Amino acid sequence: MLWAIIVSLTIAIVALWPSKYPYREAPNIHSQEKTENRVGRDRAANERPSSPIETASEQQAKHAGENASEFIFLGIKPGEWLLGIATWMLWLATVRLVKKTEDASRRQLRAYVGLQKGEVVNLDNIDELRADLIFRNAGQTPAYKLRTWGGMSVRYEPRPKDIPAPARDPNSIRKAQILPDGEFGRTESGDVPFAIKADIIAGKATLFVYGEIYYTDAFGRNYLQTYRYFCGGGHPNSILQKKGKTVGRLAPHEGGNDEVECGQKPPN
Structure with a gap:
């Protein structure tokens, strides 16, 4: 019975598990600096990035679809739910086993x-x-x-x-x-x-x-x-x-x- 519950919960969590999690990668910005003032003043001239810079709003829009696929309930991810439930079930099984062992030992040793x-x-x-x-x-x-x-x-x-x-x-x-x-x-x-x-x-x-x-x-x-x-x-x-x-x-x-x-x- 205990294993049947664990397997059922595992199947339910796997079914709700998102296909992929979002990842974020900071855009690479390359700048080129040119020294134009030999006296000691530096100014950035002809600064041309190798790739266009994305603003924060553009990054959020880009990953909005990926964030939507992430399933979090009460601030806990599916894997953490599964680990917690399995740990709880294991604790219950251990308590029952200890009680059965104590009862068997008492029945064996008691007076008759x-x-x-x-x-x-x-x-x-x-x-x-x-x-x-x-x-x-x-x-x-x-x-x-x-x-x-x-x-x-x-x-x-x-x-x-x-x-x-x-x-x-x-x-x-x-x-x-x-x-x-x-x-x-x-x-x-x-x-x-x-x-x-x-x-x-x-x-x-x-x-x-x-x-x-x-x-x-x-x-x-x-x-x-x-x-x-x-x-x-x-x-x-x-x-x-x-x-x-x-x-x-x-x-x-x-x-x-x-x-x-x-x-x-x-x-x-």
């Missing part, structure tokens, strides 16, 4: 905090159902001022639309800093009847584990990430045996996983 893995235990007993989550910073710089909230919900349809947002408990996990490749854990738990646990194992019901993560990257930008993982119905390979116990392997759900940059700082 997300759920690394999760496992549901106590599915085959009457104990409290528990989901153990591991989060990790997969970026190249630390994450700061991190906060997390979460919850669990059991649904009998695999694509529910009424999963509530997690309650923002003031006593939720806080992390001042998560280094690159650093990890931290979070546990969601709740009393779930054994009959519902059996439905999760049989694939009739689905257990959803969801939450939010706020954090600030090394460049001072704030992010809100939402996550939603599940096991049971709709994910037949999520229930397995581990050391003689039935556990659920959490997998990312098709909805509810997103990250956006937010202008506000993470909540206190």
Whole structure:
């Protein structure tokens, strides 16, 4: 697009460019002097120019046609306009390139905090159902001022639309800093009847584990990430045996996983 504009402007200026510019050449005047007074008085005698002298008005009339062909807009010649426009376009292209380079560098180096893995235990007993989550910073710089909230919900349809947002408990996990490749854990738990646990194992019901993560990257930008993982119905390979116990392997759900940059700082 930028080059198309430059080419179009070049064609327009060339079309308006005068065929030739005026030139002015001062007339040559040859005079001959003759000394007639030997006593010391010189006077010009028999002064005959080799070519007729043109007056100022005659010179202006002669070059009037040439001056008319010269195109000047706002006191600037076409070549100067073209040079200025090309310089301006080059400056704009350079600014855009620098911004794109800075954005690419920031995206490459910033922190990326997300759920690394999760496992549901106590599915085959009457104990409290528990989901153990591991989060990790997969970026190249630390994450700061991190906060997390979460919850669990059991649904009998695999694509529910009424999963509530997690309650923002003031006593939720806080992390001042998560280094690159650093990890931290979070546990969601709740009393779930054994009959519902059996439905999760049989694939009739689905257990959803969801939450939010706020954090600030090394460049001072704030992010809100939402996550939603599940096991049971709709994910037949999520229930397995581990050391003689039935556990659920959490997998990312098709909805509810997103990250956006937010202008506000993470909540206190």
